[in-house]
């Protein structure tokens with residue numbers, strides 16, 4: 001059943017998901033209030049005067065309550081750096097309480113990490129959510145807060161595309177766009193699935209407008225299987241030069257973690273990233289009908305074009321390793 005929404009507050013709106021979702025909601029006639037901590041980020045990301053910008057820290061309950069007041073949808077798009085992952089549950093509690101106070105529906109943009117360790121493929125909503133690393137537990141804790149508050153919780157694959165700053169596909173694409181070798185986590189022929197962020201946020205906006213969305217989890221699809229070789233082939237064709245790929249075995253990635261803070265932060269999830277992954281978005285398709293995803297052969301060139309034009313999101317402030 002379709003529902004009417006008039007105004008959505010997007011908390012953590014200055015990241016790629018928030019920016020794309022804001023546009024998709026506006027296109028569906030929903031007014032948008034963008035909320036994040038930094039006024040400068042808000043002004044840079046939302047020059048459109050139709051988007052209302054409100055600065056608030058999601059760890060400040062009173063500020064969040066003021067920021068979402070009068071909205072009928074509140075979205076949590078907050079991204080946190082690895083050492084603050086545990087704050088996801090705290091921000092979820094505050095955002096959920098503020099939404100309930102103003103009588104708004106709730107949507108959370110989360111990731112597939114809560115399903116770690118991945119035990120069976122394709123990954124769907126019935127996959128176990130137990131055990132795993134500290135990031136998986138932090139994600140799950142936040143999702144559980146949201147589900148208990150009646151939210152629709154979206155589990156996104158790793159994503160790429162305009163404005164994306166950090167992901168296991170976006171970073172190698174940024175290297176390719178800069179004329180460098182792509183550094184790839186895992187073997188060159190391990191197939192993993194990635195979501196093009198404009199596709200994902202178009203589906204998220206459609207989902208937000210459906211009454212059936214709320215109080216449930218939704219696994220989102222990517223654009224199908226992709227390995228490093230295919231990514232390099234597509235990048236080479238678009239950039240008109242041979243893009244090389246550098247892969248590293250597990251032991252070397254572990255060893256490099258001794259000198260690289262980024263790889264060290266990635267260590268808890270590394271083993272899951274060395275495995276194939278694919279997603280079963282059947283539940284979402286049953287509700288929304290056939291899901292439109294952009295093939296990598298179009299989405300990767302679009303991403304590279306944006307990166308070459310300086311629209312890759314590399315100036316973003318958040319530092320989540322992928323999720």
Ligand SMILES: NC(=O)c1ccc[n+]([C@@H]2O[C@H](COP(=O)([O-])OP(=O)(O)OC[C@H]3O[C@@H](n4cnc5c(N)ncnc54)[C@H](OP(=O)(O)O)[C@@H]3O)[C@@H](O)[C@H]2O)c1
Nearest residue numbers: 012015016017036037038058079111158159167318322323
């Ligand atoms: N990257 C991936 O491949 C991937 C895959 C699946 C899921 N995810 C997850 O999807 C979600 C959305 O991703 P994203 O890349 O759009 O997010 P993001 O860019 O990492 O973060 C979005 C915004 O959250 C804001 N923020 C951080 N702490 C805040 C706080 N205390 N109060 C208010 N705002 C705060 C930041 O803006 P200010 O600095 O202006 O406050 C930031 O721009 C994240 O949880 C991410 O981890 C990511």
